Every structure is written in structure tokens, then in C-alpha cells.
Amino acid sequence: xxxxxxxxxxxxxxxxxxxxxxxxxxxxxxxxxxxxxxxxxxxxxxxxxxxxxxxxxxxxxxxxxxxxxxxxxxxxxxxxxxxxxxxxxxxxxxxxxxxxxxxxxxxxxxxxxxxxxxxxxxxxxxxxxxxxxxxxxxxxxxxxxxxxxxxxxxxxxxxxxxxxxxxxxxxxxxxxxxxxxxxxxxxxxxxxxxxxxxxxxxxxxxxxxxxxxxxxxxxxxxxxxxxxxxxxxxxxxxxxxxxxxxxxxxxxxxxxxxxxxxxxxxxxxxxxxxxxxxxxxxxxxxxxxxxxxxxxxxxxxxxxxxxxxxxxxxxxxxxxxxxxxxxxxxxxxxxxxxxxxxxxxxxxxxxxxxxxxxxxxxxxxxxxxxxxxxxxxxxxxxxxxxx
Amino acid sequence: xxxxxxxxxxxxxxxxxxxxxxxxxxxxxxxxxxxxxxxxxxxxxxxxxxxxxxxxxxxxxxxxxxxxxxxxxxxxxxxxxxxxxxxxxxxxxxxxxxxxxxxxxxxxxxxxxxxxxxxxxxxxxxxxxxxxxxxxxxxxxxxxxxxxxxxxxxxxxxxxxxxxxxxxxxxxxxxxxxxxxxxxxxxxxxxxxxxxxxxxxxxxxxxxxxxxxxxxxxxxxxxxxxxxxxxxxxxxxxxxxxxxxxxxxxxxxxxxxxxxxxxxxxxxxxxxxxxxxxxxxxxxxxxxxxxxxxxxxxxxxxxxxxxxxxxxxxxxxxxxxxxxxxxxxxxxxxxxxxxxxxxxxxxxxxxxxxxxxxxxxxxxxxxxxxxxxxxxxxxxxxxxxxx
Numbered sequence: 001x002x003x004x005x006x007x008x009x010x011x012x013x014x015x016x017x018x019x020x021x022x023x024x025x026x027x028x029x030x031x032x033x034x035x036x037x038x039x040x041x042x043x044x045x046x047x048x049x050x051x052x053x054x055x056x057x058x059x060x061x062x063x064x065x066x067x068x069x070x071x072x073x074x075x076x077x078x079x080x081x082x083x084x085x086x087x088x089x090x091x092x093x094x095x096x097x098x099x100x101x102x103x104x105x106x107x108x109x110x111x112x113x114x115x116x117x118x119x120x121x122x123x124x125x126x127x128x129x130x131x132x133x134x135x136x137x138x139x140x141x142x143x144x145x146x147x148x149x150x151x152x153x154x155x156x157x158x159x160x161x162x163x164x165x166x167x168x169x170x171x172x173x174x175x176x177x178x179x180x181x182x183x184x185x186x187x188x189x190x191x192x193x194x195x196x197x198x199x200x201x202x203x204x205x206x207x208x209x210x211x212x213x214x215x216x217x218x219x220x221x222x223x224x225x226x227x228x229x230x231x232x233x234x235x236x237x238x239x240x241x242x243x244x245x246x247x248x249x250x251x252x253x254x255x256x257x258x259x260x261x262x263x264x265x266x267x268x269x270x271x272x273x274x275x276x277x278x279x280x281x282x283x284x285x286x287x288x289x290x291x292x293x294x295x296x297x298x299x300x301x302x303x304x305x306x307x308x309x310x311x312x313x314x315x316x317x318x319x320x321x322x323x324x325x326x327x328x329x330x331x332x333x334x335x336x337x338x339x340x341x342x343x344x345x346x347x348x349x350x351x352x353x354x355x356x357x358x359x360x361x362x363x364x365x366x367x368x369x370x371x372x373x374x375x376x377x378x379x380x381x382x383x384x385x386x387x
Numbered sequence: 388x389x390x391x392x393x394x395x396x397x398x399x400x401x402x403x404x405x406x407x408x409x410x411x412x413x414x415x416x417x418x419x420x421x422x423x424x425x426x427x428x429x430x431x432x433x434x435x436x437x438x439x440x441x442x443x444x445x446x447x448x449x450x451x452x453x454x455x456x457x458x459x460x461x462x463x464x465x466x467x468x469x470x471x472x473x474x475x476x477x478x479x480x481x482x483x484x485x486x487x488x489x490x491x492x493x494x495x496x497x498x499x500x501x502x503x504x505x506x507x508x509x510x511x512x513x514x515x516x517x518x519x520x521x522x523x524x525x526x527x528x529x530x531x532x533x534x535x536x537x538x539x540x541x542x543x544x545x546x547x548x549x550x551x552x553x554x555x556x557x558x559x560x561x562x563x564x565x566x567x568x569x570x571x572x573x574x575x576x577x578x579x580x581x582x583x584x585x586x587x588x589x590x591x592x593x594x595x596x597x598x599x600x601x602x603x604x605x606x607x608x609x610x611x612x613x614x615x616x617x618x619x620x621x622x623x624x625x626x627x628x629x630x631x632x633x634x635x636x637x638x639x640x641x642x643x644x645x646x647x648x649x650x651x652x653x654x655x656x657x658x659x660x661x662x663x664x665x666x667x668x669x670x671x672x673x674x675x676x677x678x679x680x681x682x683x684x685x686x687x688x689x690x691x692x693x694x695x696x697x698x699x700x701x702x703x704x705x706x707x708x709x710x711x712x713x714x715x716x717x718x719x720x721x722x723x724x725x726x727x728x729x730x731x732x733x734x735x736x737x738x739x740x741x742x743x744x745x746x747x748x749x750x751x752x753x754x755x756x757x758x759x760x761x762x763x764x765x766x767x768x769x770x771x772x773x774x
Contacts, residue, residue: 034716034729059731281724299723303691329421336686337668342421344446
């Protein structure tokens with residue numbers, strides 16, 4: 001019985017066992033995918049997962065690095081490596097096995113990436129880009145130097161600075177962390193001069209790296225999102241603009257394109273682009289792979305007249321959270337044009353992104369109505385939606 | 388170094404090591420996908436691969452059984468088992484680990500499946516359906532009993548039978564194997580009575596199980612393909628009808644729907660439905676999974692006005708074959724609306740299905756013109772195309 005019925009650990013067999021020879025192999029054969037370059041991704045969350053899904057169709061080999069053994073990408077990556085993507089040695093070991101190194105998150109060790117580039121490792125995006133993007137203050141300085149319209153901002157190093165900013169910009173005053181700020185984290189509001197010290201402390205103090213931004217009166221709780229891919233030959237491809245509706249107060253004015261202020265930039269696939277898997281000729285993850293691998297960029301236009309994407313956020317911790325998410329998925333499976341994506345994260349936490357649902361259809365009204373019927377009984381606007 | 392940088396074999400860790408306890412686990416946690424049922428697939432070729440791709444998005448766990456360790460599905464299945472899906476004991480061991488058992492190919496051991504069903508294992512499709520479908524003669528008897536229009540046919544057990552058939556149907560006479568007949572294999576033509584013995588021998592003799600079909604005058608080298616899904620609650624969902632153009636002379640008359648004769652039926656996802664991944668709200672593999680798992684069926688309608696699918700068949704053996712396929716893929720990446728699927732089969736053989744290209748676009752003329760530009764310089768009609 002044992003002879004006919006063997007459980008084979010295929011991925012394991014693709015690698016030699018000695019530590020210094022962990023070179024991907026395909027049973028001794030060359031890699032035959034659409035590209036022969038092995039793609040390394042720092043991070044194995046849902047964006048790493050979707051990169052693997054896009055790669056798999058083209059038989060492109062993606063290896064992922066993430067501290068979590070059971071992260072979403074682990075089950076589908078050509079190989080998954082457990083380790084910190086914020087640790088120089090780990091990233092170096094990992095990079096040696098990849099033909100090109102990319103990220104699903106910009107909060108990686110940019111100094112290590114710069115060293116890797118000097119050793120000839122191909123990082124896409126470049127370390128210099130990541131260094132700018134991961135520091136929201138540097139990002140704003142960079143865009144401002146290039147004439148991009150932004151809300152007013154200034155760096156703050158001590159209490160005198162922030163008080164000066166309060167005088168210049170008025171109150172309420174938005175105080176922000178330069179780094180590790182996303183999904184509303186790293187932002188806090190001081191409504192008076194007296195609140196400044198406690199708000200600064202709540203954000204980790206001046207040593208943590210802070211800046212202030214002028215408070216913007218919110219006309220709409222929406223943002224526009226534009227996803228652009230640039231290929232190695234510098235050709236550029238722009239996906240259709242989408243509106244995003246955020247929860248909480250991490251939002252900015254959007255009216256007509258002319259008066260839009262830049263909020264943030266990510267050098268990677270983005271949550272606001274998940275709907276492209278179903279709605280565009282090329283998904284953002286396909287485009288990212290094609291861009292970093294030097295392949296021609298795909299057609300970014302919509303193949304369906306309308307699409308709306310809904311983030312499945314944890315509504316509760318643990319079991320009750322899973323129960324609520326699965327109730328929603330059950331409803332979604334009955335909605336025409338709905339595709340359910342479940343990231344298979346082992347732990348359910350409140351407000352954690354656990355999956356998403358994309359509804360594609362013949363018109364914006366129709367997809368909106370379908371989303372309404374899906375969310376019937378839920379608090380309106382309580383979840384992240386892109387359309 | 389070894390401590391921070393561990394290559395983890397994630398799939399391996401999901402299973403206990405003792406032979407009698409190979410039960411899928413998720414690090415001790417329950418399976419949290421859109422369905423908690425583990426799907427077993429007999430066969431790990433490109434259809435098994437596409438079932439895994441569809442399942443992955445919903446975090447549905449698919450385990451595959453295939454004699455080849457490096458079959459297309461092996462790299463993406465939740466678990467891949469090496470073994471023959473035509474062997475009763477192997478299939479039984481495999482089935483014990485699955486909540487529902489399905490097939491990517493109907494040439495499996497139907498008698499074993501019938502036994503498994505008696506043991507309470509849930510086979511979808513049922514063993515009785517597979518038994519009918521895998522024997523083309525039984526299939527035709529079944530359809531004929533249900534009033535489905537078919538070309539004339541009769542069973543042949545000996546030379547007198549086949550000579551009688553020649554008198555009844557005239558020449559040329561199409562002689563066919565009852566079993567293991569697909570993609571033109573298992574068919575041969577006798578142009579005269581004198582050729583009958585050699586044609587019978589070429590097909591393996593009467594013991595192999597043969598029947599004859601009346602020769603059909605070919606008006607078009609096209610077939611229509613209709614993919615229908617039936618859910619567990621007996622609800623039925625029908626994908627849009629497509630035309631298929633075949634190579635060689637394995638084709639049948641298709642004119643208007645009223646005069647179409649049934650050719651064959653497959654109880655599984657089919658090559659003629661690959662384009663649905665890009666062109667329909669629900670792909671055939673998603674639909675198959677939803678049907679066998681008792682989930683609601685998805686919307687089968689087209690989300691894009693037109694689509695055409697081109698099979699990448701091996702044009703040569705080995706390296707030269709890979710070279711030609713990669714040249715074609717390189718061209719396809721420059722065609723708007725084209726998606727490249729590469730099955731990652733380790734061996735290239737002439738006429739073997741190695742991948743496919745789907746072109747989706749705003750009209751039939753446009754996608755046809757894009758395919759023409761892709762195939763410029765190739766012999767027209769030399770490949771399998773569905774549109």
C-alpha cells in the first residue's frame with residue numbers, strides 16, 4: 001500500500017536540502033513559465049497572495065518572505081520562507097534566491113535594500129523609491145518639490161515647533177507619524193494648543209518622527225485612487241480612476257480632478273485595485289509582475305461597465321467574527337456578478353482585512369443596488385468600498 | 388542564521404506524519420474557507436490546476452491525485468498525492484481524506500467509485516454518471532433512450548457485425564473505441580469493406596470494445612459547446628453557447644441549434660470553457676466547485692461582449708517546442724485583452740496542450756482580428772480555438 005500511495009511533498013523536493021544550496025529547481029529542469037525569473041516578495045499577506053494567484057496562471061514562480069508561517073500567501077507561493085522582511089540578513093539570504101525582489105508592503109528595511117542593490121540584486125521598486133514612500137514626510141517633501149498639489153504640512157521636532165504649526169495652520173491640527181502610518185494608524189488630532197503634548201505622546205513622542213498637516217474640511221468621505229504601472233522600458237499604463245469611501249475620519253476632499261490634493265502613494269498593488277481582478281483586462285497584480293519582470297504591460301481598461309469592491313473587515317474577534325464573515329459570504333454567493341475572495345488568515349480580529357467581495361455588472365446603479373442588498377441590515381459606510 | 392532564516396515546508400506541516408492519520412489540518416485550526424469541505428480531485432492536469440486556481444480565491448482546500456509528481460496542479464493544490472486514479476485502493480485511501488470527490492477526467496475506475504459510494508463517500512458526479520460517460524457507446528445508448536438526436540451508431544462484436552454495419556451505413560465507415568476516446572484518439576475510418584479487419588486491429592480488436600457511427604458529411608469544421616452546471620438542490624445554470632473549431636477531422640456538422648446532433652458529453656470542466664475565466668461572471672471551475680459543494684451557483688453570463696480562446700499545442704518535441712510556445716506567448720503579451728495561461732507541464736510534446744490564450748474584447752470582430760494578428764504566419768485552423 002505504501003508503495004502505490006505516497007504523500008509527496010512536492011515543494012520540498014524542488015529544493016536541495018543543504019543550507020548553502022537552496023536554489024529553486026524544477027526537478028532539474030529549467031523553469032518554463034511565461035518568465036523564467038523567480039520573483040521574491042517581501043510580505044505574504046493578501047497582496048502577496050494575490051500576486052501569487054496572478055503569477056500562477058502564467059506559471060511564474062513567486063517566493064514569499066513573511067514572519068508568519070501560515071500567512072495568506074504561504075499555501076500558494078512556489079516557496080514560502082518564514083522570516084522578518086525588516087531584517088537585513090534575512091532579506092539578503094532571501095534575495096539571493098530571487099531574480100527580482102519586490103514588496104507587498106513598503107515598511108521594509110530600505111537600508112538593507114540599498115546594500116542589496118550595491119551587490120547587484122534587482123529591487124523593483126528601487127530602494128530609493130521605497131525609502132521616500134515609507135516616510136510620509138519625505139514623500140510629501142518629494143511631491144512638493146515636483147509641483148504636486150498637497151495639503152500644507154511641516155516637520156515638528158519639539159513642542160515649540162508644533163505650537164508654531166498650530167499658530168500657522170490653526171486648530172483642529174492633524175499630527176502624524178512619518179513612518180508605519182496606514183489605514184488610519186499613526187494619525188491623531190489636537191483640537192486645542194493644550195492638547196498638543198498628550199497627542200504627541202500618544203503618537204510615540206517627537207523621537208518617533210512626527211509632522212503636521214493642515215486640517216482639511218471634509219466635503220465628501222471619499223478618495224480617488226489611480227493605479228499606474230511603469231514597465232522597465234519606462235512605458236506607463238494607467239488603470240481607470242476609482243473612488244474609495246473610507247471608514248473613520250481618514251479621508252480627504254475629492255471633487256473634480258483639477259482640485260484633487262495628493263494624499264498618499266504606494267509603490268505596489270493597492271487595496272483600491274482589487275476589483276481589477278474581475279473588472280479589467282489586466283489585474284493590478286498581473287501588471288505589477290509584468291512591470292517588474294520586463295514583460296510588456298497589459299491592457300488596463302475595464303472589460304465590464306461597472307464594478308464595486310467591498311472589504312470584509314473583522315466585525316468581532318475569533319469565532320463570532322468568523323461567523324459574521326461567513327454569513328456575509330453566504331449572502332454574497334447569491335448576488336449576481338459577485339466574486340468572493342477569502343484570504344485564509346488564521347486569526348480573526350476586529351477591523352482586520354479578512355477578504356473582499358467584488359461585484360461586477362452592467363451599470364454603476366446595478367452594482368450599487370447589489371451591494372446594498374448584500375449589506376442590508378449593516379451600518380452604511382462602515383466598511384471600505386472602492387468603485 | 389539558521390534560526391532566523393528557516394525554509395518552511397508549510398504544506399507538510401498541515402498533515403500528521405503517520406500513515407493512518409493523514410488528515411488535513413490547518414495548524415490545529417478549523418478550515419475557514421468559503422466552504423469547510425475538502426475537495427478531492429482525481430487528476431492533476433490543467434483542469435485540476437484551474438479547479439485549484441478557482442478554489443484558492445475562495446480558500447477552498449483542494450487535494451489532487453495524479454500519477455505524476457510534477458503534474459500542473461501539484462504546485463498549487465492544498466496537497467498533492469502521487470498515485471493512479473485508476474486504482475481502487477489508491478482512490479479509496481485518497482477519498483477518505485476528502486469531504487467530496489470529483490474528477491478532472493472521466494477515465495477513472497467507476498467500479499471503485501461505486502464501492503466508495505456504498506461506503507458513504509460523496510462522489511460528484513456520481514459513479515453511475517461516470518460509468519455511462521466513460522463508455523462512449525453506453526453514452527450514446529443513454530442519450531438515444533432519452534430522445535436526444537445523435538448520428539446513427541451500432542455496437543460491433545465481430546467481423547460479421549461490422550460488415551453488416553457497412554451495408555447499413557455505407558462507406559466511409561467510422562469505427563470507434565468505446566472507452567478512452569478523446570481528442571481524436573480511438574477513432575479510425577474504413578473506406579471500403581476490405582479495410583475493415585485492419586482498422587479493427589488498429590483500434591485494438593473487438594475485445595477492446597468497439598462501435599461504429601454513421602459517417603457525417605462535414606459542412607463546417609466547428610462544434611458548439613454548451614456548459615451546464617447542476618447544483619445539489621437540482622437548480623441548473625447554463626453558460627453561453629460557444630463554437631469550437633477543431634483540427635484534424637474530428638468534427639461534426641453544426642448549423643442552427645435545431646439541427647445539431649449531440650457528439651459527446653463530459654461530466655466536468657471542459658477545454659471549451661476555459662475562456663469563461665476572463666469572459667464570464669463565474670468561471671466553469673468556480674461553478675463546478677460551487678455545484679459539488681452545495682453552494683449557490685454563480686451568474687454564468689458573459690461580462691465581456693466577446694472572447695476567443697486559443698489552445699497552445701506543442702508544435703515540436705522538447706526544447707524546440709518550448710521555444711516556439713514562448714515565442715507565441717511573447718506575442719500574446721502584446722495583444723490587448725489577452726491572458727496567457729501556462730500549465731507548467733514539465734515535458735513538451737507535439738500536439739500536447741501546454742497552455743491557452745484567451746482574448747477578451749468589445750466585439751467578435753475585434754477579438755478575431757487580435758487572434759489573427761497573434762497567429763500571423765501560422766497555418767490557419769491548425770489549433771483548437773473556442774469563441
